[in-house]
Structure formats: structure tokens, C-alpha cells
Amino acid sequence: MGKDNRNSTQVLKDAKLSNTKIRKSILEFLMQNHGPFSIDDIHKHISNGDYATVYRCIKKFEEHEIVKKCDFGDNISRYEYKDCNHHHHHIMCRSCQKITTVEYCFLKEMEKMLTDQGYKDVSHTLEFFGICQDCQNE
Incomplete structure (x- = not known):
């Protein structure tokens, strides 16, 4: 299967989410770097948002099936971009x-x-x- 060729703007548009600077930053980070990443990891890698905003954005992405939550049983929620064309x-x-x-x-x-x-x-x-x-x- 091929890689998702959409950019962050198109992904947000397809999900009917507003294209804010913070959402775009988080999504671009997740699309460019294979995770999964904790909220803390994501917050450390983006420069334009406080922890609570990053958390809310990730939860909104999860609701819209843009990110997938990975559970390793260690009570740390980790997330990665849900590229439907790349199962692993x-x-x-x-x-x-x-x-x-x-x-x-x-x-x-x-x-x-x-x-x-x-x-x-x-x-x-x-x-x-x-x-x-x-x-x-x-």
C-alpha cells in the first residue's frame, strides 16, 4: 500500500477541523516523524503551544481518527499519525x-x-x- 500523500492542511480540511497554527504544527510533526509519541514528547517537539492545548488537539485528532492511540500497558498514552495506507x-x-x-x-x-x-x-x-x-x- 502507498503512503498518504495529503499534507496537513488537506488532512485538517478533510476532517472538517479549523486549520490553526498549533494543529498544523502538531500534525506536521506526527506526519513527518513516525511515532508513537506521548503528549509530553509532542509538546517538547513543537514550539507554539502549551501542554493543555497540545493535549486538546491530540484528543480532537483522535476523535476524528487522524491519530491512533497506542497502548503498551505502561499507563502512558502514545499517539501516531493514522496513515490508512500504512498498516504496522x-x-x-x-x-x-x-x-x-x-x-x-x-x-x-x-x-x-x-x-x-x-x-x-x-x-x-x-x-x-x-x-x-x-x-x-x-
């Missing part, structure tokens, strides 16, 4: 919490099987956990 998963190191993208997804065949059984709007989430090579070498 993540693996998180249990030691250093580094997150790496896993591009291959074997569950697409299962989603198709479930769709063939009559289910609609089938989706899944899957995250992996392990110890990264750097932490193993320490």
Missing part, C-alpha cells in the same frame, strides 16, 4: 522502552477470513514486547 505494529523493549516499528502483519489474512464470514469494519491491534539488542549487550 510495534515492539517495545521491556528494559529501555525503545519502540520499533514491525512492518509485517500476518493478521490481514485473518481479517479477510472474518470479513468473508460476514463481519463488517474488522480491525485489530497488536503490540509486541521483548528485550532489544542494546539492552541484551549491557
Whole structure:
């Protein structure tokens, strides 16, 4: 599948959201840098917004399915741009919490099987956990 070729202005327009400077900054950061990122991470990387505004923007993006929330069970909400043309998963190191993208997804065949059984709007989430090579070498 190809990459989403829309720019931040078009994404906001398609979602019927106003194109404010802060929304555009957050969205451009997420579109240019593969996450997932915590609200704190996002706030640190953009220069034009306080923490509460960043939080509200991310929640609004989540409501409009512009971002996807990733849950690693550590009580830290992380978000990434939801590029519908790029499906992937993540693996998180249990030691250093580094997150790496896993591009291959074997569950697409299962989603198709479930769709063939009559289910609609089938989706899944899957995250992996392990110890990264750097932490193993320490």
C-alpha cells in the first residue's frame, strides 16, 4: 500500500477541523516523524503551544481518527499519525522502552477470513514486547 500523500492542511480540511497554527504544527510533526509519541514528547517537539492545548488537539485528532492511540500497558498514552495506507505494529523493549516499528502483519489474512464470514469494519491491534539488542549487550 502507498503512503498518504495529503499534507496537513488537506488532512485538517478533510476532517472538517479549523486549520490553526498549533494543529498544523502538531500534525506536521506526527506526519513527518513516525511515532508513537506521548503528549509530553509532542509538546517538547513543537514550539507554539502549551501542554493543555497540545493535549486538546491530540484528543480532537483522535476523535476524528487522524491519530491512533497506542497502548503498551505502561499507563502512558502514545499517539501516531493514522496513515490508512500504512498498516504496522510495534515492539517495545521491556528494559529501555525503545519502540520499533514491525512492518509485517500476518493478521490481514485473518481479517479477510472474518470479513468473508460476514463481519463488517474488522480491525485489530497488536503490540509486541521483548528485550532489544542494546539492552541484551549491557
